[in-house]
Amino acid sequence: MTTPIAPRFTPGERVRVRRAFPPGHVRTPWYIRGCEGHVERLCGAFPNPEELAYNRDGLPAQPLYRVRFRQREVWPDYAGPGHDTIDVEIYQHWLEEVR
Amino acid sequence: MSHEHHAHGPGGAHEHLPDAEERLGYYQTMEIAVRELLIEKGIITPADVRMAVEAMDARTPAQGARVVARAWTDPAYKARLLADGSAACAELGIDMGPTRLVVVENTERVHNMIVCTLCSCYPRFLLGLPPDWYKSREYRSRAVREPRAVLAEFGTVLPDDVEVRVHDSTADMRYLVLPRRPAGTENMDEATLASLVGRDAMIGVALVETKPPGS
Amino acid sequence: MRSHHDMGGLPAGPVKRTEHDYALWEKRVDALMMLLSSPQRQLLKVDELRRNIEALGPQAYDAMGYYERWMHAICQTLIQRGVITIDELGRKMEEVAAARRGAP
Known part of the structure; x- marks a missing residue:
């Protein structure tokens, strides 16, 4: 049993999604890359889908978070009120600290 | 035998298939x-x-409706459902397979809505197979960027003081919206309440009304 | 490059609230996925299925139905894994099509 990667972020913490564009199968939507939000919860650790896609084991498991973003920060022209939000599940290797 | 198979290559009907009329x-x-x-x-x-x-x-939306009705009538169950969706569904005898279900509650202040922009992830063990529109380019593209416009197309118009919270189901979690219990249903039993809960309300594009959906 | 399946936020028309009762063949495609990905078989991972769907060109992705994309991807995965060969699949498909046409 491979030990899962330890979580680096805690609920409430502000994080940024990496602005990265690797080729291949990734589960981080294009529109959320580069956006800042806060960790809503840690969902657990799961095998990395970027590896599973090629029939590898995806281990060690990556911590998976639900990250909450303000819609107006995701879409500058967002038509709704400022409190509208969007939650996206993001694996830890796609997240970085916000200083 | 269909005439179409000449034009369409490997076509024609087959006597063993119930959908034999189709090419x-x-x-x-x-x-x-x-x-x-x-x-x-x-x-x-x-x-x-x-x-x-x-x-x-x-697997049909009726399973989800049972879960919702139980949560409306049993506060302790609702607490367990919000803490661990899959375990609470299993309590009602629903086989959730490998699904990790997250239940998000609609309140006076927050309305939740589910989409999967990358494919069409859906809580299929609970609600069955998704409707076509859930898998459509239109829904997948627009639900994240203009959720209120999409909701309005479903006849769901929410005041600005309600926070619309979209969930993009991108990874290992699956989502169920726990809709708000409509006013005027205080005397209804659990089975009657369940009959009011439609699939679309559990995806978060509709609200629960005091009459069953489609009636 | 942004992949065609990764469509969140792109412009699109009104949601057409269509639905249909799934045909038996569509449910069977779904059943194949469930069976092949089961813990006792482990012959397909959902992310392999997704990768093979994402590898479809934009034109094919849009032209194909949902379960047509799945069937394509299941088939590709089984070939990539060496569970079936292109040759035996091709021959079997010819056999199936011929049987449906009523050919000898």
């Missing part, structure tokens, strides 16, 4: 061929396929 398309042919090869190789049996289809047919 047998390329991918239908592929499905039969792959299934037969897997059976020949001893990887699956015809009974495996039949049972998987039967299990699929048994």
